[in-house]
Amino acid sequence: MKKLAGSLFIAFMAGALTLAGYVLFFQKSNYIVAEPRTPLVTTSATNTSFLGNMEGVDFTVAAEKTVNAVVHVTNLSVSKPSRSYEWFYGSGRGGTPQVGTGSGVIISADGYIVTNNHVIANSQQLQVTLNNNSTYEAKLIGTDPNFDIALIKIEPDVALPYLAFGDSDDSKVGEWVLAVGNPFNLTSTVTAGIISAKARNLGQSRNQTFIQTDAAVNPGNSGGALVNIKGDLIGINTAITSQTGSYVGYSFAVPSNIARKVVDDIMEYGNVQKGILGISAPRANTRYAIENGLNEIEGVYVETVEEDSGAADAGVTKGDIIKKIDRNTIRNFSELIDYINSKSPGDTVNLLVEREGEPMEFEVILKQRQRLMVPVMGLEVKNLTEAEKKKYKTDTGVKVTGVPEVYRGYGLEDKILVAIDGKEIKNIQDARNLFGAISRYGKTVITMLNENGEREKLIFQ
Structure with a gap:
């Protein structure tokens, strides 16, 4: 009995000490951290307060200005039936209705709305609901899948609140x-x-x-x-x-x-006119970039200059390091592309480059993109030069300059693509649009020219 009483007393005292330690150290510590008067550690010498800065920020004006100009976009589409369904019942029916939703921004009082391409992709019907719950049918004006931007239009009864583009x-x-x-x-x-x-x-x-x-x-x-x-x-x-x-x-x-x-x-x-410099830069963090010290360069190292491009015409050469464009400091390739993407063919930009340690300035007139990678198949194609048109005896088409591994062996290299499913390809923009419209559920017929100007056809299922 005495042993039991002694054990209970020891257990009681141990519990009491544990509780006291918890209150003394943990509760007191939490209270001190939560105390608003406790000084905050900053990463600069500026004597400032995060809470003080927050108190000076007012979001209400921006919110009130914006909510009425942002709309709800509903996309009604019909999915393709499975191959087994097509086999038994044909391809004319059997699709499953699907509804997708997203947002859009009114950019004009008469109902132009900008949204993402993926919000309206494959739509059979588009519906827009305003913040006041008014609903309108919308039509697609145009889209650019590369930048994931689409423009749609509604016909409102009254002038709409809208947002102007900022810089x-x-x-x-x-x-x-x-x-x-x-x-x-x-x-x-x-x-x-x-x-x-x-x-x-x-x-x-x-x-x-x-x-x-x-x-x-x-x-x-x-x-x-x-x-x-x-x-x-x-x-x-x-x-x-x-x-x-x-x-x-x-x-x-x-x-x-x-x-x-x-x-x-x-x-x-009706489509995007993209101006390009005509230079390429090595990818960061690759073995080539690391071994050649290119990762340590602040700026854009010019690896190649495209023939007949604005950069080539201005005198930019391999090995130049682009430091500024129109007085904007450039630290990497992403910053350069971010600026160029807002420009059009014919626009002029000023480059400050470093060549063998010496600063040089160039005035570059941006030109139309001459090559791109088409969607779905991933082929790289380019517009034809006058010499290539003469060689292949054609005024239209695009030349295949790159073929992904999956399509090698089909004889596509250096061929001239002139049509897809009977629709003529005049230039790389046509190629991008026609390849983008390829159905994954049917067959695709590609018409091309060989070096002798003879027509060949490839059928892909």
């Missing part, structure tokens, strides 16, 4: 921004964050860059507005990086200067 080049890392859209069908949702990075390349294409923010963006936000605290449209929300499909801290927007150029080109020409 995304003027935006700064650390600047407050708002993302406005319709995540998970929740209309008129506003989230706040800062610009985390500019000219961010996601690795899908070296020719596309984004504004990165930490404003919460989720499925349904695509095509919505990214605005600064003045309510200026500086981006079109496009993508998130997530393993779950939902927001985890990073979101990306097409810069407004690029979106505006795409919209202007669609309205004036």
Whole structure:
């Protein structure tokens, strides 16, 4: 009995000491950390307060200006039937209706709306719902899959509130921004964050860059507005990086200067007119770049200069390092492409380059892109030179300059593609559009010319 009493007393005292230690150390520590008067550690010598800066930020004006100019876009499409269904019942029916949703931004009082290409892709019917719940049928004006931008139009009964494009080049890392859209069908949702990075390349294409923010963006936000605290449209929300499909801290927007150029080109020409410098640069962090010290260069190392390009005409050569373009400091290839993407053929840019340690300036007139990689099959094609037209005895078509591994062995190398499914290819823009329209469920007939000017056909299932 005495042994039992002694054990109970020891256990009681141990528990009491543990509780006292918890209260003394942990509760007191938590209280001190949460105390608002506790000094904050900063990363600069500036005597500032995070809370003080927050109190000076007012999002209400930007939110009120933006919510009525952001719309809900509904995309009705019909999925293709399975091959087994086509075999038994034919391909004329059996598709499954599908509904996709996203956001859009009104950019004119008469109903022009910019959104993402992936929001309206494969649509049979487009519907737009305004913030006041008015609903309109929309028609597609034009689209550019490369930049994931589309322009649609509704016919409103009254003048609509709209957002004017701001200058995304003027935006700064650390600047407050708002993302406005319709995540998970929740209309008129506003989230706040800062610009985390500019000219961010996601690795899908070296020719596309984004504004990165930490404003919460989720499925349904695509095509919505990214605005600064003045309510200026500086981006079109496009993508998130997530393993779950939902927001985890990073979101990306097409810069407004690029979106505006795409919209202007669609309205004036029907497609995007892209100006290029005509240079290529080695990829960062590759073995070649590391071994040659190119990763340590602040600027863009010119690896090749395309023949007959604006850069070649101006005198830019291999080995030059581009340091500035139009007085904008260039630290990497993404920043260079981010600026060039907002320009058109015929525009003039000024380059400051370093050549063998000496600064040099060049005035470059941007030219129309002469080569690109077509969608679906991934072939690299180029416009024909006058000499090639004479050699192959044709005035139209594009030359195949690169073939992915999966299509090697089909004899596509150096051939001239003149038609797809009977539709003529005049230039690389035609090639991009026709390859983009290839159906994955049927056959595709490619007509091409060999070096003797003879026609050949390839049929792909």
